[in-house]
Amino acid sequence: MTTHSSASSLLAKRERTDRNRFHMRVWLGVVLVAIFALVLVGGATRLTDSGLSITQWKPIHGVIPPLSVEEWQEELELYRQIPEYQQINKGMSLDEFKRIYWWEWAHRFLARSVGVLFAVPFVFFLLTGRVESRLRWPLAGLFFLGGLQGAVGWWMVASGLVERVDVSQYRLATHLTLACIIFAAIMWVQRGLAPHSHRQEPPQGLRFFAGILVLMVLVQIYLGGLVAGLDAGLSYNTWPLMDGAFIPGDVFAIEPVWRNFFENPKLVQLDHRLFGYLVWLAALAHMVTSLARMPGTTHARRSVVLFALVTIQAIVGIVTLLLQVPFDAALTHQGGAVVVLGFAVAHYRGFYGEYPRETEIAVGS
Template sequence: MTNASSPSGVDPASQSVLSPETIYRRQEAAKRNRRVLRMWLGVVLIAIFALVLVGGATRLTDSGLSITEWKPIHGVIPPLTAEEWQEEFELYKRIPEYQQINAGMDLAGFKRIFWWEWAHRILARGVGVLFAVPFLVFLVTGRIERRLRWPLFGLFVLGGLQGAIGWWMVASGLSERVDVSQYRLATHLTLACIIFAAIVWVSRGLAPHSADEAPSGLRRFAGLLAAMILVQIYLGGLVAGLDAGLAYNTWPLMDGAFIPTDVLAIEPWWRNIFENPKLVQLDHRLFGYLVWCATLLHMGHAFAVAPGTTHARRSAILFALATVQAWIGIATLLTQVPFDLALAHQGAALILLGFATAHLRGFYGAYPPPVMVRVGTQTPEEKLPSAA
């Protein structure tokens, strides 16, 4: 098997000097491997995007507690007979959500919420398989560069942790509450977005980059933006968990006031930040304004210090995406969180985070090539024939 990750013009097995033709073939093999890995990670990103949207739909339809047991293997198969459906329904009747919110629901109504949660869980398992199986194949066949093996394995571990956090979230609503904990829901959503952003980071590093230079301050600003967007997504998770989007449905004021009354009604005061729907919605609004202003400043900074570069052009796209996301959020609020707009708002947040991550990764350039251009006494600056 050709070792496409040889670090120099010396074969690591025989320590013999490689010919220019051999190094050229290995470089081309490395480029092909990177293309294959990018395609694979792109498919995983699409699957995670779909998973996040289905998770949002599960929340919007109040379906998340319809499956009351965690069966990672057996749970793949839904109820197939009338008896199995009735058994599943009886389990649901034991939890507070049914007893206090959905008492009197018939089996047909239960099936509607069951299928949303089952689809979310089966899609999550599918994403795990979609990541794990190709990863093992690429690892065994030597297609994954040494520098990426542990990071990709770490992403696989995070995916497993995300599944456990998902059940931890569901468990919070099975005994005393009629819904899941907003803390756990926001954690579940944020970790999914971290995994999504990390895959974007790796995939972008495997792609060709421009050679445009940019000041380090601009790169740090881009990093701050990506972190701010992630914080805003966490705040959005709190809004979803508390149904805080329904607390006020006016804009720009909140029922005639910039800061509504009773935003500090809960003691101690700091709990209002996470548990008072009025303050939670206000926090999400204000931080959203801050994110939008920051993307505007970043765009102005980029065009001032790095005009004509890909960094400046990407900053303009990032600002446009932030503006679209802000308008979707306002429309969602004013129309009292309809299903389609709420999902669009969640999906646009993921797109914004993904682009902000790719924008930040662009400042660092592609991963160094796995094969150095050096043969015998040749220097690294002496290039071999290009495949272009």
């Protein structure tokens, strides 16, 4: 009787854990969609040169946009004080200002919404005992990382308010990359809460290769942030040659040499191209290795999908460059980078299987 009661209790705990995991997966999935939308709106804000239209950081009060003509005039007057207006947009009308203001306001509003979407359910799940102990601190860390991202966003905007007509490419790339790191971390947790259909232990090195691919995609996203920050995609719009050569000249025109990797538009674009080729080759090698060493498994099938996504992303990037960075193509390219990253993380997490249930850990111990 005691054995039967213990088995029933364990089964009930397992069912409760599965139910809680399902609810948390839905919650984290909604957060992932919101972050994806946030990255897209951030890209649109950059492409429309709207990021400096709001010159103050008001995390709470800033959620309310101007509601009267007087308030709109106050915002425009603040914008008139910064170099971007004085050197590029001098004479901008109120209606023209509103168009760029709404992009930046939407970006900040969506960022606040992501914080609420994460924080409120997390507190609820935590207080009701639905968050497994191993995930409490990681999820709390993600919440604070989101707060840091907000501060980094303002740090980025502040760089364009004095002595510059645009934000620092260093800070823009950091802001984008941190958003993608948060996205990747949430994807990792969400994937770990999902049932895994194939539990075969991968060959030594294959899982490590998948992790390297995730890091490579993040580096490529950072390089893309530098390209965007310098508007480096608006020049040298040929492929596969660049300025008439595969490796153009004058890529080390700035002193000291290291600054060229971050401040020379020609070298920044070249780096993004070359590292993109490297990511493509790595995804190809990973797919071939997976198909050879784990044929017929979900791991191998995921490697094929990942390679296809990387290939599509590369094609979109080339088209974006050749068309001189039109709005829709550029935004598709930025969104595609997040999709590739998300799938790369999910693929890598798949090699580890789902999180062990605490009841299973207790029984095993």
